[in-house]
Amino acid sequence: MSNRDGIVIGLLGVGTIGSSVMRIIGERQRIISERLGCPIYIKKALVRDLDRSRDVDMSRLTTSVADILDDPEINVVIEVLGGENPAHEYIARAIARGKYVVTANKEVMAKHGLELLHQARENGVDIYFEASVGGGIPLIGPFRQDLAANEIVSIKAIINGTTNYILTRMAQSGTEFGAALRQAQELGYAEPDPTNDIQATDAAYKLAILATLAFRVPVRPPDVYREGIDRLHPRDFQYARELGYAIKLLAIAKRIGDGVEVRVHPAFLPNDFLLAQVNDVYNGVHVEGDLVGKVLFYGQGAGPAPTSSAIVADVIDLAQDLQKGVANRSVFKPNSALALLPMEAVRTRYYLRLQVADRPGVLAQIAKICGDNDISIASVIQKEVSDLAPFAEIVIMTHAAREDHMRAALVAMRLSSSVKEIGNFIRVEGND
């Protein structure tokens, strides 16, 4: 693929992100061209429906993907369709035809990223995906390049803006989950069907991408342990505040010996951990490397402008390679010494909220269950209740314990006559 004609782009998808990319490349064409030393333009853009009026140059729109994939003049394909199919098929076909690809598609990259990187290498081109995680926050670049000298110790990340908005509302206004979700939907921060966000599927895709790059070990979405945010209760936020914590949906990848944990679940974060201060729709990615120490990347994780920022930066980046006729600056070499760890082996501290019978000896019984399961209690809160309340509420913070031990303890507590209900249990992650 020659660069004689400059960067000729085919755009797959003209939704909010696609229109934003078209507008920005149009408006900044002269500046970007000057920088690259060659022309750059979007030749054709794929839409489903030509009749819908759009605020873009309609003459470039097409409903036939072949108009883009079969056009030998187009050397760069930007994919912003979203979803697994047909995006995955189009990307693979573009690479097979020797086109560079820029994608914002976390699902495709999480499920098929390594195969696509390999296919790109075979075809002498490259696939760029900075926009797939964290909107415009530089993350893929840093992991592929800037932190390359490090052995990564851990990633702790707030990488889903929708759930972070909901949790911020619940923390700041005492709102119930359902009401906070409706607020997010009204503001356009949550989709009409919010399942992928709420159930942490979206965060798991993003974590799979980051963990694969950071630890050089293939992580697929089913490898990521996943818990959503819908069982969080305003009382959990009250206790968190009292105890000096925030509650966040945290994506965690952590190296333990020759193993790597990958999990997404709600977590207590101490207030003096900077991640605890990441609020509203913002994202924050905390990385620890053996050389660099602790670094944090923070910004808006979504939206047309931030996502376009990442896409256009990727185009500028690859254009420099394309002009010089090179590709594959950074090659993924898996580290075969590492293996993924099962959730059962994870060790964390826990917050545990229990409804218990209000009678003597109950705390001793619960403490015994913990002890029998090798769980050491760090602190207990039990508040006075009125004489009329038949049950009391106990909150226990544990020291670090194994997940399988905690699960066994929870089973024993459910069987115990003293425990009416497991209110909630939430893992605690520190800045360590």
Add this chain to the structure above:
Amino acid sequence: MSNRDGIVIGLLGVGTIGSSVMRIIGERQRIISERLGCPIYIKKALVRDLDRSRDVDMSRLTTSVADILDDPEINVVIEVLGGENPAHEYIARAIARGKYVVTANKEVMAKHGLELLHQARENGVDIYFEASVGGGIPLIGPFRQDLAANEIVSIKAIINGTTNYILTRMAQSGTEFGAALRQAQELGYAEPDPTNDIQATDAAYKLAILATLAFRVPVRPPDVYREGIDRLHPRDFQYARELGYAIKLLAIAKRIGDGVEVRVHPAFLPNDFLLAQVNDVYNGVHVEGDLVGKVLFYGQGAGPAPTSSAIVADVIDLAQDLQKGVANRSVFKPNSALALLPMEAVRTRYYLRLQVADRPGVLAQIAKICGDNDISIASVIQKEVSDLAPFAEIVIMTHAAREDHMRAALVAMRLSSSVKEIGNFIRVEGND
């Protein structure tokens, strides 16, 4: 310069940073080589004194810079001497001989960076300087690459770990400046002669580098307005806390129309601005771009391991180019439409602490001076004093006012019989 023999490095300087680089490249040689697909090693390292025992391979040390610069096999020079000379001369000579350069030298890059980039381009090589600002925090990469699609709106940065440590001590323990400085020196966070840190010279170098890249306008160290931290008083920290602010040494570059402000001085930051939470020796760089919105980069800004992280990443980056026989991926193209703004034209809010006569009418007089100079008062604190105290203390927070108006008001206050002393005045920067 061919890559047939791989990456052959000459190291200039074997102090704490240089030894760390030697050790890391030694320990990770196999992993890095596999990644690059070619060997990598440090062939020679320049020291001043061969007799001093060092924890490195002594056989590679030399006291003659010509052993490195005149060795045609060496294709990469890493400069970690620090200081302007002879580092600048050595870097220029290395480039002239067609060697790639990696430097951690903020002074050389701030004073001569654009000329060196130009010289590198002329010689078909490149100069990398990620380690010159913010230790291992990715900053140069993001500005040159990841944020390239943006018009940068502002940079607000805590980029000097020494002063941030001192200010954190003053804020958290009520320590006086002198005592906090001595603590920093005892811990090795401040040098025996701390002038460059305290007087903000170091931060000004780093800001000059970042602002040049971000706004594509040449910024030299003398262009940066500079105020140090030595006139900060424990009482300023008390008032800041009462008012909900932190005090930080802030490096600011901000676009206003066709102008760019560049300044480093102590600043009040509201507590809900994430930068206000950047404590101890940590650095934080807050960037606003027109597309990406607000992003923050946070981490350790100094130290052998973080600095080595950046240097080795630069080596890996350039090695990919060197292997493919290309250079100058990112070319600096100045934006001639922008000009630097004088400090007098800057508009900010101010905190003003005054010792005043404790008698009726004083506040009215001060308010009149402000009004006469187009300065609008946002709030006033005046505390009750004992009958015995001859003077009272007033703290004024202003709305945004021009720097030259504020200076004129300060002159008028000094001449006023009501004002005994200007305790301090500190600019206020928000998250806007």
